[in-house]
Amino acid sequence: xxxxxxxxxxxxxxxxxxxxxxxxxxxxxxxxxxxxxxxxxxxxxxxxxxxxxxxxxxxxxxxxxxxxxxxxxxxxxxxxxxxxxxxxxxxxxxxxxxxxxxxxxxxxxxxxxxxxxxxxxxxxxxxxx
Amino acid sequence: xxxxxxxxxxxxxxxxxxxxxxxxxxxxxxxxxxxxxxxxxxxxxxxxxxxxxxxxxxxxxxxxxxxxxxxxxxxxxxxxxxxxxxxxxxxxxxxxxxxxxxxxxxxxxxxxxxxxxxxxxxxxxxxxxxxxxxxxxxxxxxxxxxxxxxxxxxxxxxxxxxxxxxxxxxxxxxxxxxxxxxxxxxxxxxxxxxxxxxxxxxxxxxxxxxxxxxxxxxxxxxxxxxxxxxxxxxxxxxxxxxxxxxxxxxxxxxxxxxxxxxxxxxxxxxxxxxxxxxxxxxxxxxxxxxxxxxxxxxxxxxxxxxxxxxxxxxxxxxxxxxxxxxxxxxxxxxxxxxxxxxxxxxxxxxxxxxxxxxxxxxxxxxxxxxxxxxxxxxxxxxxxxxxxxxxxxxxxxxxxxxxxxxxxxxxxxxxx
Numbered sequence: 001x002x003x004x005x006x007x008x009x010x011x012x013x014x015x016x017x018x019x020x021x022x023x024x025x026x027x028x029x030x031x032x033x034x035x036x037x038x039x040x041x042x043x044x045x046x047x048x049x050x051x052x053x054x055x056x057x058x059x060x061x062x063x064x065x066x067x068x069x070x071x072x073x074x075x076x077x078x079x080x081x082x083x084x085x086x087x088x089x090x091x092x093x094x095x096x097x098x099x100x101x102x103x104x105x106x107x108x109x110x111x112x113x114x115x116x117x118x119x120x121x122x123x124x125x126x127x128x129x
Numbered sequence: 130x131x132x133x134x135x136x137x138x139x140x141x142x143x144x145x146x147x148x149x150x151x152x153x154x155x156x157x158x159x160x161x162x163x164x165x166x167x168x169x170x171x172x173x174x175x176x177x178x179x180x181x182x183x184x185x186x187x188x189x190x191x192x193x194x195x196x197x198x199x200x201x202x203x204x205x206x207x208x209x210x211x212x213x214x215x216x217x218x219x220x221x222x223x224x225x226x227x228x229x230x231x232x233x234x235x236x237x238x239x240x241x242x243x244x245x246x247x248x249x250x251x252x253x254x255x256x257x258x259x260x261x262x263x264x265x266x267x268x269x270x271x272x273x274x275x276x277x278x279x280x281x282x283x284x285x286x287x288x289x290x291x292x293x294x295x296x297x298x299x300x301x302x303x304x305x306x307x308x309x310x311x312x313x314x315x316x317x318x319x320x321x322x323x324x325x326x327x328x329x330x331x332x333x334x335x336x337x338x339x340x341x342x343x344x345x346x347x348x349x350x351x352x353x354x355x356x357x358x359x360x361x362x363x364x365x366x367x368x369x370x371x372x373x374x375x376x377x378x379x380x381x382x383x384x385x386x387x388x389x390x391x392x393x394x395x396x397x398x399x400x401x402x403x404x405x406x407x408x409x410x411x412x413x414x415x416x417x418x419x420x421x422x423x424x425x426x427x428x429x430x431x432x433x434x435x436x437x438x439x440x441x442x443x444x445x446x447x448x449x450x451x452x453x454x455x456x457x458x459x460x461x462x463x464x465x466x467x468x469x470x471x472x473x474x475x476x477x478x479x480x481x482x483x484x485x486x487x488x489x490x491x492x493x494x495x496x497x498x499x500x501x502x503x504x505x506x507x508x509x510x511x512x513x514x515x516x517x518x519x520x521x522x523x524x525x526x527x528x529x530x531x532x533x534x535x536x537x538x539x540x541x542x543x544x545x
Contacts, residue, residue, distance in 0.1 A: 001438060001440070002438075015438065015440060016440045019429055020428075020430035037530050037531065037532075038530055040530075041529045042380070044473075044529075045382040045473045045529040046380045046381070046382045046529070047383075049381070049383055049384050049385055049431065050371075051369075051372055051433050054431055056430065056431065072430070074385075074431045074432050074433050074434075075432075075433045076434070077432065077434055
């Protein structure tokens with residue numbers, strides 16, 4: 001279960017309040033009239049599908065209903081950062097040792113404790129409910 | 130190969146079952162093959178089997194990074210049906226269903242294919258319109274399918290709650306009588322044993338680390354056990370297809386998601402058939418062992434973790450209890466996830482690529498098991514001839530640029 005920090009609500013909320021909406025930072029072709037079938041197809045259907053660091057768009061659908069971005073590891077399911085629309089990620093696949101520097105939510109080694117523990121206290125403060 | 134028979138069983142019983150031969154060899158990789166299949170799941174093994182058996186290509190290697198049938202072949206809910214909407218998909222899945230019918234005899238391996246029928250429930254007026262449209266399309270394509278009323282459903286599956294008390298009352302269903310379930314592991318093992326007997330090398334614990342490509346032509350693969358050469362390479366790697374495509378410099382329109390399933394404690398026979406519902410979203414059947422086999426939806430996010438999320442389990446079990454209130458106190462035994470490679474139009478990709486000699490068979494998403502023999506057969510035909518088989522041709526990767534998509538989200542059964 002993910003415990004996701006919404007950059008607009010400034011709060012950690014449970015996964016069920018959110019919806020994943022696919023790859024982030026997709027650019028619609030800027031000149032539609034002069035865009036080839038190849039480019040339209042790529043824009044509409046072709047996506048990055050990495051084993052590892054992935055930037056993706058989520059929506060806080062039963063919260064503030066705003067879209068934001070998450071950088072997440074698709075194998076360990078660690079969420080490394082969340083950031084508002086329009087901003088660029090600070091962590092990418094090229095960043096060395098991302099897990100230990102920036103870990104917000106970390107799988108505890110076991111297969112069923114996905115995202116249950118934090119490694120970085122500052123980024124993952126519990127909110128009183 | 131030692132053929133299995135009733136007589137053989139008696140003979141081996143007298144020998145205390147100590148003299149059964151191994152079902153397949155564990156060979157060292159040769160330097161060169163005619164065809165390399167990357168991925169030793171059901172589809173890959175079926176491809177190798179049909180290549181050797183029907184198309185005379187016997188110098189074949191199946192390269193598998195783990196063990197045979199250890200991915201989604203071992204993780205699915207074993208449903209076999211062919212009631213898809215569009216002509217192209219109908220032909221493909223029905224071709225597969227035809228092969229299923231004689232598979233146990235063909236392989237000399239009991240795949241326990243049981244044609245117990247599939248109900249696809251409708252809970253709203255729109256559901257029923259979609260079901261009617263799909264059933265009519267099926268009948269035009271020679272697929273047995275009919276619309277049934279709640280009373281007929283009650284006769285087929287007495288435990289279903291067809292009352293108006295339900296939150297989403299059942300208004301009807303489509304019923305494919307020739308559909309059913311099969312023993313998933315036996316399918317992989319049967320194809321593996323058959324392929325091995327025909328001379329195919331099954332290379333387990335052999336991970337492809339790259340492709341040897343020169344002048345836009347594939348020359349072989351790099352593996353952790355050395356380089357293997359072949360002028361034809363077929364990738365049948367399900368959830369890991371994207372990773373392979375990346376190595377070859379190809380982009381695929383696939384997203385890998387976790388899809389989970391769960392089984393209950395074993396019960397006495399209680400379900401006659403397979404029941405699926407798109408609307409409340411759950412599907413259930415009972416295995417011969419007695420456990421209820423329940424399939425869930427995919428997790429919305431990308432993942433390679435081979436595990437699913439708890440909210441999805443909760444939603445699925447709510448759906449099951451909605452359909453079968455009597456199961457509310459059944460305890461679940463195990464839960465697991467597989468990685469499915471979903472396509473934007475919920476149909477697979479069987480295609481050549483821009484690299485000559487490199488073929489992909491992927492994108493089966495949430496419904497690949499039912500297609501195992503058919504997919505293997507048409508893919509083998511394509512690899513052997515160098516031209517896509519007519520049934521496979523519409524599933525080219527080009528469709529995402531030409532726009533000739535085959536939208537099967539309605540018939541796919543799992544929302545994604």
